[in-house]
Amino acid sequence: MLSMKNISKVFQTDLVETHALRDFNLEVQEGEFVAVTGPSGSGKTTFLNIAGLLEGFTHGDYFLDGVNISNLNDNKSATIRNEKIGFIFQGFNLIPDLNLAENVEVPLRYRGFNAAERKRRVQHALEQVGLAARMKHLPSQLSGGQQQRVAIARALAGEPRFLLADEPTGNLDSMMARQVMELLENINKAGTTIIMVTHDAELARRAQRNIQIVDGQVCDFTMYQGGARQQGMGTKADKPHLVTDADKPSDESEQAQTEQAAS
Amino acid sequence: MFFYYLDLAWRSIKKTPFLSLLMVLAISIGIGITITTLNVYQLMSENPAGDRSDNLIAVQLWSQDKDAWKEFNAQLTYQDAYNLRKSDVPTRQTAMFVTGLAVQTEDPDFVPLLESVRVTDSDFFNMFSVPFIYGKAWDKSVDTEAVYQVVINEALNQQLFAGEDSIGKTLYLDSKPYQIVGVTKTWSPSPLYYDITTGAFKDSAQIFVPFSLAPIEEFQSWGNNQSWKRQSINSYSERLSSEMHWIQYWVEVQDDTQRDEYAQWLKRYVEQQQLLGRFDSPEAAAKLSNVEQWLEINEVVPEDNKILVGLSGLFLLVCLVNMLGLLLAKFLKRAPEVGVRRAIGASRAQIFFQHMVEVGLIGFGGGLLGLLWAWGSLSMLSAHFDLEDALTQLDLTMWVLAPTIAIAAALIAGVYPAWRICSTNPSVHLKSQ
Incomplete structure (x- = not known):
């Protein structure tokens, strides 16, 4: 689904060269729910921006759904973002002048759907997040949790292959955060791949898989952390280390662990 | 989208x-x-001439002696205009100038008006595509055999006759009775290209009378009168035979061939006049300009x-x-x-x-x-x-x-x-x- 190989991202000014990501390697399979954690400035957001085709990268290879992203022009990138990726942001990023239905409709407009199809999808997406009755309301008339649900509905309306969530619960109280997390889990269960950047260890634990980024590199790679920890299998996870090929699970063990996690 | x-x-x-x-x-x-x-x-x-711009030609003559004006004058002398009218090369042609006459009707209570009047030939109306609501221009024979006939415009017809068909009615100009033969629609090309000597953006005249009446009625020119030669003019006949430039002259040709033919005719006319002692200048010549050229030459803009x-x-x-x-x-x-x-x-x-x-x-x-x-x-x-x-x-x-x-x-x-x-x-x- 998503494959990053030796990705590096360098921000360069006249005086300073900053390596936001270096030799970054990551494989995400279809249907996974991956939590990305790490200290501030470690490169989480840069990773998410590159994954979401919002930023380019300096070196490496990035394949998304089998498509080589390296040399895509702006139009192609926009099309992929529109059709395959859904974004959820910490600050919700709803357009304040548009009501809920119009906000959810925005990506569908760019996709070129006709009015009837847009209406159907908007209705369905808002029903999924429990806000269909308030589609004419403006974002300012909603609570933070509700706004985030609208943002999720907007991300879902285009039926993307995977969701990129950047601190989706960062601006919410614990109850709202839990609701949003449950919503994301349900979406994931329905088959959508989710990559979520978070600072919240509790939320991260609820993901199927945890990635920790330190200094622009994948540092800790714990497969199916929840299930593993429950069974005392997470010994390596206690000591962060750089990922090597040896650390990566084989397909067979991955399958076994998936089953364990599921049980 | x-x-x-x-x-x-x-x-x-x-x-x-x-x-x-x-x-x-x-x-x-x-x-x-x-x-x-x-x-x-x-x-x-x-x-304003539109697609007739190339067919309508203003005529200028370098008739002045050497050491006089160093350019073509926009108008002709009466004697040149009189002579040019004899040419049968152009399809149509007209000499003209503007005068002013007191207008009176048969109604004794009508307060006379002083109106500017264009003195012109019958071809004027066809050449410049003047539309009529009643009647038409006077007959071509009037251009040689003067008859007291007049064409007025719609506005004046409204003022004098309440807009009714006034053909055949009598209009008094400077107390002389003129028979109305035509009423034109409101028509005022802008710029008023056929006579730019007193300003190109004035309105068209409301009254038109035959040019052939000029020597009889001795119409005074209300336009520009320019002479390169000091001459004592004490009578109208002296004015007509003077070197004063006060007549506008236009011809209509169908194509370049006819235009060239007319240019040749004018060339011969200039040579003829030189033999008679006029046009005493090496630069003596005739100049033809279509409407576009005419507007440019006269720097209308x-x-x-x-x-x-x-x-x-x-x-x-x-x-x-x-x-x-x-x-x-x-x-x-x-x-x-x-x-x-x-x-x-x-x-x-x-x-x-x-x-x-x-x-x-x-x-x-x-x-x-x-x-x-x-x-x-x-x-x-x-x-x-x-x-x-x-x-x-x-x-x-x-x-x-x-x-x-x-x-x-x-x-x-x-x-x-x-x-x-x-x-x-x-x-x-x-x-x-």
Whole structure:
């Protein structure tokens, strides 16, 4: 689904060269729910921006759904973002002048759907997040949790292959955060791949898989952390280390662990 | 998507009404001034002869002696006009000048009017496509055998005869009875190209009488009278045989061959006159100009006017630079929203087009307001500076041209701000929102 190989991202000014990501390697399979954690400035957001085709990268290879992203022009990138990726942001990023239905409709407009199809999808997406009755309301008339649900509905309306969530619960109280997390889990269960950047260890634990980024590199790679920890299998996870090929699970063990996690 | 962008543009304008109004005002003032000067320029430079421009030819003769004028005079002497009328080369031809006569009807209570009258030949009406509502021009025979006949225009017919068919009725001009043979529709080409000697933007005469009556009635010229030679003129007959230039002369030809043939005829005429002791100059010649050339030769559009159009264009440029700054501020403030749109699938081109539609809408508003400015300016010019009405009418084409120029100008001003906003890195704004 998503494959990053030796990705590096360098921000360069006249005086300073900053390596936001270096030799970054990551494989995400279809249907996974991956939590990305790490200290501030470690490169989480840069990773998410590159994954979401919002930023380019300096070196490496990035394949998304089998498509080589390296040399895509702006139009192609926009099309992929529109059709395959859904974004959820910490600050919700709803357009304040548009009501809920119009906000959810925005990506569908760019996709070129006709009015009837847009209406159907908007209705369905808002029903999924429990806000269909308030589609004419403006974002300012909603609570933070509700706004985030609208943002999720907007991300879902285009039926993307995977969701990129950047601190989706960062601006919410614990109850709202839990609701949003449950919503994301349900979406994931329905088959959508989710990559979520978070600072919240509790939320991260609820993901199927945890990635920790330190200094622009994948540092800790714990497969199916929840299930593993429950069974005392997470010994390596206690000591962060750089990922090597040896650390990566084989397909067979991955399958076994998936089953364990599921049980 | 265009209507979606239009909707977004309208919302954006409503969201920042003051800033939007400033931009509309900026462009409208520039457009108002540009359209005002352009309107005057266009009306001055219009070729009212249309597709007959090449067929209608003004005739000039270098009849002065050497050491006199160093250019062709716009008018001819009466004796030359009289001689030229004998040529059978042109399809039509007319000599003419303007005079003034007291107008009276058979109604004893009617207060006489003093009206300018065009003294001309019967071909005048066909040559210059004068439309008639009643009757027609006097017969061609009247051009040689003078008859007291007259053609009046619609406005005068309304004033004198309440708009009724007045053909056959009598009109008294300087107490002489003239039979009305034709009533023309309201007709006043602008510029009044067939006689620009007293100003190209005056109205056409209301009354037309045969040129053949001039030596009989001794009509005085109300136009320009210029002579290169000091001559004592004590009678009308002396005036007719003098070297005074006061007659306009036009011919109609069908094509270049006929024009060349007429040029040859004029050449022979000049040579003939030289044999008679006139045209005593090595530069003696005839000159033929079609309507377009005629307007150019006589500088109907003064150079000052062209400079004024240029200056108003520069003013529009200043307004656009001002608008560019305002647009940049408005658009960049919207960067976070654009970041979201980019993230959820809008391409740079779509963002650019969205903003250009907004700019176009502002330009359209500026164009409409600019038209009002232009209309107001022209009305003010008309009221305070006593300009000819023909120059202070807002031409119909301006109603299309003003919004077009405004939209085009606004789009030019909007390219950079729209490019800036669509080129911003969306990720920067997504995190900071």
